[in-house]
Amino acid sequence: MSSLDEQIAKAANILRNGGLVALPTETVYGLGANAEDPVAVRRVFEVKRRPPTHPLIIHLGNPDQLSGWADRIPGAAHVLAESFWAGPLTLVLRRSVRVPDETIGGGPTVALRVPDHPVTLAVLNDFGGGIAAPSANPFKGVSPTSADHVRAGLGDAVDFVLDGGPCTVGVESTIVQLVDDAPTILRPGGVTKEDLEAVLGSKIDVESDSAIRVPGQHPSHYAPHARVRLARPEHLINEAETAHACGRRVGVLVPPPLHDVPITASVVVLVPASTTEYARQLYGLLRRLDEQGCELIVASLPEPDGLGLAIANRLSRAAGPR
Ligand code: TXA
Ligand code: MG
Numbered sequence: 018m019s020s021l022d023e024q025i026a027k028a029a030n031i032l033r034n035g036g037l038v039a040l041p042t043e044t045v046y047g048l049g050a051n052a053e054d055p056v057a058v059r060r061v062f063e064v065k066r067r068p069p070t071h072p073l074i075i076h077l078g079n080p081d082q083l084s085g086w087a088d089r090i091p092g093a094a095h096v097l098a099e100s101f102w103a104g105p106l107t108l109v110l111r112r113s114v115r116v117p118d119e120t121i122g123g124g125p126t127v128a129l130r131v132p133d134h135p136v137t138l139a140v141l142n143d144f145g146g147g148i149a150a151p152s153a154n155p156f157k158g159v160s161p162t163s164a165d166h167v168r169a170g171l172g173d174a175v176d177f178v179l180d181g182g183p184c185t186v187g188v189e190s191t192i193v194q195l196v197d198d199a200p201t202i203l204r205p206g207g208v209t210k211e212d213l214e215a216v217l218g219s220k221i222d223v224e225s226d227s228a229i230r231v232p233g234q235h236p237s238h239y240a241p242h243a244r245v246r247l248a249r250p251e252h253l254i255n256e257a258e259t260a261h262a263c264g265r266r267v268g269v270l271v272p273p274p275l276h277d278v279p280i281t282a283s284v285v286v287l288v289p290a291s292t293t294e295y296a297r298q299l300y301g302l303l304r305r306l307d308e309q310g311c312e313l314i315v316a317s318l319p320e321p322d323g324l325g326l327a328i329a330n331r332l333s334r335a336a337g338p339r
Contacts, residue, residue: 025136028179029143037061037174039153039167040076040140041181042132044105044189044207045160045300046167047076047150048175049140055119058149064174067156072121073149074107074128074190078141086129086147088113093217094195100216103133105186105207109194120149130190136181152189159241159300159335162187166304187297188327193221205326207296223326237337241303243268243311245336250274250317257282257315268311270302272319284309292324299328303335 019027028038032049035057040049048065050057052075062069075086080102084090087110094108112127121127129147132138141148152160153167153175161167164180191206193213202210202223213221248256250272257269261282268284276287286302289295306314316332319325 021136024179025139025143028140028177031176032057032140032144032146032148036176037064038140039161039164039171039175039178040134040137040148040150041164041179041184042076042134042137042150043184043186044132045162045184045187046153046164047074047132047137047148048153048167048171049076049148049150051144052120052147052149053115053117055117058117058119061149061151064171065151065154065156067151069119070122071151072124072126072128073151074130075116075120075147075149076137076141077129077131077147078138078145080131082147083108083129086113086115086127087111091195093200096216097193097195097200097213098131101208101212102131103138104131105133105190106130106213107190107192107204107206109192109196109203111196126194126196128192134181136179140179157238157240159239159303160189162297162300166300183297185297187299187301188324188331191327194224205330207324207327209323210326211323237339238334239300239331240335240337240339241307241314243303243307243314245314245316245332247332247336248315248317253315253317254278254280260313260315266310266312268306268309268314270314270316272317282315284311292319292328295319296324296328299331 032051038049040047050061080098107128107130109126109128116127154170162184164178186207189206191208192204261267266283269282270288273290318329321329
């Protein structure tokens with residue numbers, strides 16, 4: 018295998034030539050293409066089997082590049098960029114003329130972020146432009162948090178997978194819209210609501226799923242092959258054991274207060290007490306339960322504060338109607 022520097026140069030070259038590169042970020046792996054190359058971007062949608070109306074996030078190498086890609090940027094956006102970039106925060110702003118329709122589904126806004134991963138920052142700085150990158154998984158599936166996950170999901174459809182190790186955050190970026198009214202959270206993620214509020218000095222709302230009209234927010238998303246059923250902690254064990262008694266292969270994600278309770282299920286996973294650690298492991302755990310042949314995963318939602326909000330959001334989506 019070539020050196021990391023050679024791999025970074027190779028990735029930048031492939032992007033320049035219209036190819037697709039899977040890239041590590043601190044949140045999840047992305048499927049990257051030159052954001053200004055409509056042909057390359059169209060291939061991203063094909064490979065993911067994602068409808069072309071669903072806008073992509075454009076990744077930048079440096080917060081200073083923000084003004085090239087967005088117009089009429091409100092002051093709060095600069096404040097958030099200064100505080101959280103490089104990091105797991107995506108800002109939705111009015112698009113500039115630089116952004117091709119294909120990349121953003123033809124809408125009036127663009128989603129931008131500076132990822133916090135040294136390898137991908139090096140690729141961005143060598144490449145020089147913006148990299149459009151959705152999570153590197155088939156549409157509606159579980160996002161990849163390792164290079165192996167990418168290869169398992171997309172295989173040879175990607176020109177190059179740049180392995181930057183396991184993702185440290187493990188859930189996607191927080192998406193904040195700053196277009197007309199007060200900033201709102203469109204998707205909870207790696208930057209917490211509490212941290213955003215501390216920096217903005219005001220409360221920030223989380224859009225309810227039904228209020229979000231932008232394509233790409235589906236009731237069923239982030240879903241493993243197994244069905245996911247949510248239960249209150251006091252019903253979790255009963256729910257899992259009943260399904261198991263009916264002969265189903267059941268996996269159960271057991272929250273810390275129940276770690277010492279004996280449970281009969283096919284696969285029992287004790288989830289970490291720290292939400293930081295739970296977020297980091299969440300997608301890998303869902304994949305492991307699939308690999309172990311579970312037909313049903315029973316889980317409880319963590320308290321919706323800190324990273325618990327993002328974990329609860331992903332588990333709720335995974336349990337959504339298919
Ligand atoms: O952490 C992340 O954000 C990862 C890494 C690779 O950066 N990317 C990611 O991309 O999760 P994707 O495409 O899987 O999810 C992006 C979400 C979609 O739900 C899409 O609807 C939303 O961002 N989005 C993109 N552009 C938008 C826009 N202009 N307005 C509102 N939502 C937008
Ligand atoms: Mg995704």
